Amino acid sequence: MISLKPDDRKSEKADREAENDGSRRAFLKGAAAVMAIAPGMTLYAYGTKDAVAKPLDEAATRKNRWGLLIDAAKFTDADVDRCVAACQKENGWKNTGHPLTDAQWIRRVNITNKKTGEHFSLPMMCQHCAEPPCADVCPTGASFRRDDGIVLVDKHICIGCRYCMMACPYKARSFVHEHLEDQKSYAPRGIGTVESCTMCVHRVDEGRQPACVEAAPQGAMVFGDLNDRSGKLAQLVERVATQQVRADLNLDPGVRYRNI
Amino acid sequence: MKSVVILQRLILMLVMITFSGAVLPGVVGHAAAQPAWMPKPPKAVGGKCDADPKWMRKWHMKALDHKRDETMHKGIRTRKFSLKNCISCHAVKDDNGKYITVRDERHFCRTCHDYAAVRIDCFDCHASRPGDKMDKAARAGGNPHENATKMSSVIRKGDTAMADFHKYIAGEGK
Numbered sequence: 001m002i003s004l005k006p007d008d009r010k011s012e013k014a015d016r017e018a019e020n021d022g023s024r025r026a027f028l029k030g031a032a033a034v035m036a037i038a039p040g041m042t043l044y045a046y047g048t049k050d051a052v053a054k055p056l057d058e059a060a061t062r063k064n065r066w067g068l069l070i071d072a073a074k075f076t077d078a079d080v081d082r083c084v085a086a087c088q089k090e091n092g093w094k095n096t097g098h099p100l101t102d103a104q105w106i107r108r109v110n111i112t113n114k115k116t117g118e119h120f121s122l123p124m125m126c127q128h129c130a131e132p133p134c135a136d137v138c139p140t141g142a143s144f145r146r147d148d149g150i151v152l153v154d155k156h157i158c159i160g161c162r163y164c165m166m167a168c169p170y171k172a173r174s175f176v177h178e179h180l181e182d183q184k185s186y187a188p189r190g191i192g193t194v195e196s197c198t199m200c201v202h203r204v205d206e207g208r209q210p211a212c213v214e215a216a217p218q219g220a221m222v223f224g225d226l227n228d229r230s231g232k233l234a235q236l237v238e239r240v241a242t243q244q245v246r247a248d249l250n251l252d253p254g255v256r257y258r259n260i
Numbered sequence: 261m262k263s264v265v266i267l268q269r270l271i272l273m274l275v276m277i278t279f280s281g282a283v284l285p286g287v288v289g290h291a292a293a294q295p296a297w298m299p300k301p302p303k304a305v306g307g308k309c310d311a312d313p314k315w316m317r318k319w320h321m322k323a324l325d326h327k328r329d330e331t332m333h334k335g336i337r338t339r340k341f342s343l344k345n346c347i348s349c350h351a352v353k354d355d356n357g358k359y360i361t362v363r364d365e366r367h368f369c370r371t372c373h374d375y376a377a378v379r380i381d382c383f384d385c386h387a388s389r390p391g392d393k394m395d396k397a398a399r400a401g402g403n404p405h406e407n408a409t410k411m412s413s414v415i416r417k418g419d420t421a422m423a424d425f426h427k428y429i430a431g432e433g434k
Contacts, residue, residue, distance in 0.1 A: 059334035146335065154332050155385050181361060183387045185344045190385030205335045 053207030060148040065130075066204055066254060067149065067226040068213070069236055072122040073259035074220035080108040083123050086215030090200060091187040096178065103174040103189070105197045106212060111260070122260060123212060123221075126151055126172040126197035127245065127253035134164035134173065143194075149226075149254050150201050155193040164194055169246050172196045199254075226254065299375040301368055306349030310340050320346075324382075343382065348390045362388035 054060065084106050088094050093103040106125040112118070128151045134143040135151065142158035145151050153164075153173075165173045173196040180190055186202035189195050200210035213221045224233025236242075242256040294300070309316060311323070327341040339345050350368035354360050360367055362383045365374060369388070373380055382388075 054335065056338045057336055059330075059336055144333065146333065148335070152332070156328060156332065179384075181363075181387070182389070182391055183385065185347070185387055185391065188385040188387075193385065201335065202337075205337055 054205055056205075060146050060150075060205075062147045063227060064148040065226040066199055067128070067224065067233060067237075068199075068210075068255045069222040069233055069242060069258065070122060070255065071220050071258040072120055074217050075120070075122060077108065077110070077121050079217050079220065080121050080123050082215045083212040083221075084108060086211040087125075087197070090184070090203075090211035091189075091198070092184040093174075093189065093195075098177075101175070101177050103176060103195060105174070105195070120260075122257065123216075124170060124172070124245075125212075125255070126168075126199070127170050127251070127255040128197075128199060130252035130254070131250065133167040133169065133249075133251065137163045137167040139163065146201070148204075150199045150204070151196075152198055152201065153194050153196065155188065155190065155195070158193040160192040160194065162194060168196075169249055169251075299372045301371040302350070302352050302366070304349045304368075305351065309349075310345070343386055347386075347388065351390050359389035 087106045091105060093105055095102050106123055108121050109124045110119065110121045128145075128149055130145070130149065132143065132145050132151045135145055138144075139161060140157045140159055142154045142156075143151070143164045144154060160175065162175055165171075165175065173194050175194050176189055176191050178191060183189055187198070200208075200212075203210060209223045213223045222233050222236055224231045226234055226237065228234050229238075237256060240258060242258055243260055244251075244253050244256060245260075311319075316323070323341040324343055324346075328343070330336040331342065351359050352364075352366055352368055354364065354366075362370060364370070367388060369380065369382075
């Protein structure tokens with residue numbers, strides 16, 4: 001893109017090779033079985049493709065559509081709070097005693113039937129819509145949907161107008177009001193910009209699961225590729241009835257729910 | 261009259277050309293002869309730079325810009341020209357052995373940017389010192405802490421011309 005000529009082209013190439021080698025190793029780690037079928041030929045068989053690392057130098061593509069399936073029946077209030085805490089720890093946001101303006105990437109939504117007293121709760125965060133209203137209204141293009149379906153804010157071009165916060169039907173976005181220091185290197189966040197759940201994009205690119213999924217009870221949250229028919233998530237979504245929050249808006253969220 | 265003025269100017273130019281080598285040895289001469297008012301950024305601690313230092317001095321902002329778009333929009337997370345990597349390698353420790361943030365005028369980026377009066381807002385969002393485990397893993401070669409402590413004593417204390425910048429970073433300038 002930029003027509004600049006570093007003096008050490010050779011070392012650049014060497015660097016890239018070293019990196020590719022590293023990512024290839026990580027790639028192999030994610031493989032369930034590797035079988036040599038003939039000299040020089042290797043068969044890679046994957047138990048699940050839900051957590052395969054993308055090579056570091058490869059761009060995200062439309063081949064993938066990352067998503068989540070959240071089973072509300074498997075969550076207690078405390079479980080949801082553990083997911084929230086895991087997100088805070090991972091991405092470095094916290095409550096500073098200003099509940100009206102504090103950042104909130106993921107929150108607990110309580111649902112109670114007033115007649116019967118039946119109560120349950122669920123984690124609510126950016127639903128990573130295929131047709132994100134936040135990106136529609138963004139005047140600078142800072143709100144965008146990555147090719148693999150993850151909706152992000154490019155804080156380099158965000159002007160902090162907060163239209164996206166108004167447009168989001170899930171109240172998923174927050175505005176940073178305070179000066180921050182010592183942010184996580186993989187989750188930069190700062191004053192004057194809008195932020196929200198990134199589906200732990202830095203982890204996804206490495207082939208890991210989002211932090212909330214790791215903190216959730218076994219099977220309560222399933223992360224995976226909605227486009228990969230052989231993957232765990234796509235198979236679950238195909239087999240069981242899932243729900244979208246505000247399905248009437250036709251936003252095609254990547255985050256689906258059960259038992260709500 | 262006119263020719264006298266032209267002659268005077270010619271002589272002045274000749275004098276300037278003759279003595280420029282002596283006046284600005286830091287610019288045209290060897291780095292060791294650099295005058296005191298030139299910025300002296302601390303040496304990196306992580307080994308070889310992603311590009312030739314001369315090239316980096318001129319183009320680092322373009323390289324960082326390019327990389328940021330690649331990472332943000334495409335998810336390309338190679339090590340080369342990533343800000344995280346620059347921060348890890350160019351980390352500076354204070355006299356107590358702690359990494360300094362950009363609030364401190366001895367911070368690698370500030371040594372030059374204060375001098376050039378160019379305000380950068382990278383650190384409104386990005387951490388200005390290495391912090392988490394990933395940073396430590398990214399740092400290559402030897403114990404990066406050794407040199408940094410030694411260096412902090414030789415780092416130029418810096419001028420206070422960019423006090424406004426300092427205040428802004430500290431959140432007091434508003």
